[in-house]
Amino acid sequence: MEHSQRKSFEIAAQKDGIKGFRLTEFNENKRLVRAVDHDQYYPVYYMETFLEDKSIIGFNMASNRECFSALELARDIGKPVATECIMLAQEQENQ
Numbered sequence: 001m002e003h004s005q006r007k008s009f010e011i012a013a014q015k016d017g018i019k020g021f022r023l024t025e026f027n028e029n030k031r032l033v034r035a036v037d038h039d040q041y042y043p044v045y046y047m048e049t050f051l052e053d054k055s056i057i058g059f060n061m062a063s064n065r066e067c068f069s070a071l072e073l074a075r076d077i078g079k080p081v082a083t084e085c086i087m088l089a090q091e092q093e094n095q
Contacts, residue, residue: 001040001041001042001043002039002040003037003038003039003040003041006023006041009023009041009043010022010023010058013045013058018054018057018058021057021058022034022035022058023035023041023043023058023059023060024055024058024059024060025059025060025063026063032055032059035060035063038060038062038063040062041060041062042060042061042062042067042068042071043058043059043060043061044056044057044058044059044061045057045058064086066083066084066086067083067086069083070082070083
């Protein structure tokens, strides 16, 4: 999504029942924080296994270099792309 859509996206997610939804990413101390301003975002909006810890919801996948590369490649070739195992936000936050 484009930066100009961020505020309305966050509001819509909250109206959809995702309490406290906001775009997030890791800061330099590996702490999950509100995402800084970017031109584009690729937020996690849905998890099939909705764990009790919902901190991954709203995570900006573009803030992770490996995820962002995979997202760009999938876009460019028009097919799904897999990455190696990537630690989820909730796993990093609990360490």
